[in-house]
Amino acid sequence: MTETRHLASIGDIERGTWDSLVPAPCFYQSHGWLAGQERPDFATATYTVVSSGSRLLAATPSYDFPAENAPPLPPVAADREVLRVGTRTGYHNEFLLAGTEEEQRDALAELVEGLADHAARLGSDALLFDFLTTDSLRLLAGLFPVRAQLRSAEAVVHNxxxxxxxxxxxxxxxxxxxxxxxxxxxxxxxxxxxxxxxxxxxxxxxxxxxxxxxxxxxxxxxxxxxxxxxxxxxxxxxxxxxxxxxxxxxxxxxxxxxxxxxxxxxxxxxxxxxxxxxxxxxxxxxxxxxxxxxxxxxxDTLHLGLSAVQAKVRRGARLHPVWAAVLPLPLVRGAGLTRDAAADQALADSVRAEAGGGMDEKEWELGRVTPL
Structure with a gap:
């Protein structure tokens, strides 16, 4: 049997337990990084975890910002009162999950349902997953009808x-x-x-x-x-x-x-x-x-983040798309992915023109971004 809990501090879970879910691309979701980002005067952090006995299956931070501190919303989340899910700094989010593919899907569904309950208690009407990787976007869209938009490109040197x-x-x-x-x-x-x-x-x-x-x-x-x-x-x-x-x-x-x-x-x-x-x-x-x-x-891998993509590509970086994804509340189960294909393609074309390379054609073929 699984259990979903909401923790008030990253210190409420043992560092090794949390970090067991955190792969190399997710430093900005690691225990130490999140601990350094806890600022109750700036935003209220909550850590939602799904576990089975002593085994951690899924975990994520989320942040409730007062209006004066809230970062600008991406257009796909305009006019929404959102709970922001994932790290609030670093501009890279993906789901922290354990187990087989089927176990990961089940754990993600429980995690999102727990987040929806938490968001509803805060008076939010949507969950915002910002700077989400393509694989995580597709996984989420395989479970819930998602509204998404291409957000940016992150640069990484894969040596x-x-x-x-x-x-x-x-x-x-x-x-x-x-x-x-x-x-x-x-x-x-x-x-x-x-x-x-x-x-x-x-x-x-x-x-x-x-x-x-x-x-x-x-x-x-x-x-x-x-x-x-x-x-x-x-x-x-x-x-x-x-x-x-x-x-x-x-x-x-x-x-x-x-x-x-x-x-x-x-x-x-x-x-x-x-x-x-x-x-x-x-x-x-x-x-x-x-x-x-x-x-x-x-x-063997140097993460360089967003912006200044031409300089990064000229020095060996590859560019990977990151997305904003919105789940309106209350949740509805069922696969779905809605986005403005023309706007997303225009942004991808703009990145390509600025960077002058560093973009894998298959990865940036946005029509292939469909629910898993």
Missing amino acids: EEGTFESYRRLLGRNVRKRDYEVRKFEQAGLRLETAPLSECVDELAPLIGQTMDRYDASLDLAEIRTFLTVQAEHLDGLSTVFRVVDEEGGLVGGHVSFAWREMLYARVAGFDYTRTRDAYEYFNAVYYGPLRHMEQHGL
């Missing part, structure tokens, strides 16, 4: 052989330009050092602030220090900061990353622009240095 030389082979005709970026960095007298996040919070926070200001995403310095400190508290053992230093060891910039299973996640970078030398510091700190580090630590 299956796991060496820097195999990465260079991925680059094809772009390899000479990328080699030049490495040489220019080295010739500028710069080098990379690594350290855990806990050793870098105070020095790195102002540089992240500089970079955020530069790209019109300003955040108070105290807030930057707070989120870095919290991440160090929960994730220090998974963290690597790639510190860009000059000949005297002075800090020029840095990039915070986290390792999960066989993947490395590029998270945030910051630079002192009075000390940079037009030497591709960003790409060395976020791509080339981490890829060499990955070879040494048995990692």
Whole structure:
């Protein structure tokens, strides 16, 4: 017999139990990451779990935002009072499920029904699954009639052989330009050092602030220090900061990353622009240095997230679609998937035009996205 429970904190479930459901692509749904995102002053988190005895079958966070903190809704969820299901940061969600395909379908159905009950108690009239992978969207649509829209494209470097030389082979005709970026960095007298996040919070926070200001995403310095400190508290053992230093060891910039299973996640970078030398510091700190580090630590996949897709594709990334999916309440059982095919195709075409490559034609053939 299965049981569905709603927990008020990720701390209410043992870390190893939760993480047993979390594969490599789902770092942003891991216990440590979610613990660092708990902010009751910002949004109320709930963790819905389905279990059978001591065995965890399905799990997800959800977030109830007050109106003043709520992120903008995707058009498919316009005019809805939604409960947001899945991690609230990181822009990657998929269902955390255990067992055979049949067991996973049953567990997902129970999970969604539990979420619907929770949402109804909050006064919500829909569940929003944002930045959902195609496989998870299809699985959900095989159980419930879903309204969906293409949301974006996430960039990932799949370096299956796991060496820097195999990465260079991925680059094809772009390899000479990328080699030049490495040489220019080295010739500028710069080098990379690594350290855990806990050793870098105070020095790195102002540089992240500089970079955020530069790209019109300003955040108070105290807030930057707070989120870095919290991440160090929960994730220090998974963290690597790639510190860009000059000949005297002075800090020029840095990039915070986290390792999960066989993947490395590029998270945030910051630079002192009075000390940079037009030497591709960003790409060395976020791509080339981490890829060499990955070879040494048995990692083969670099997650780069959304946006700036052309720069990422030119440096070996592949692009994968992510979706917004809405389930109106009350729930109705039965397979179904409704979307604006023309709007989705227009977005896919826009991504293709910007990226100039990196898109598997079969994966991006949106007409194939049907309920499982």
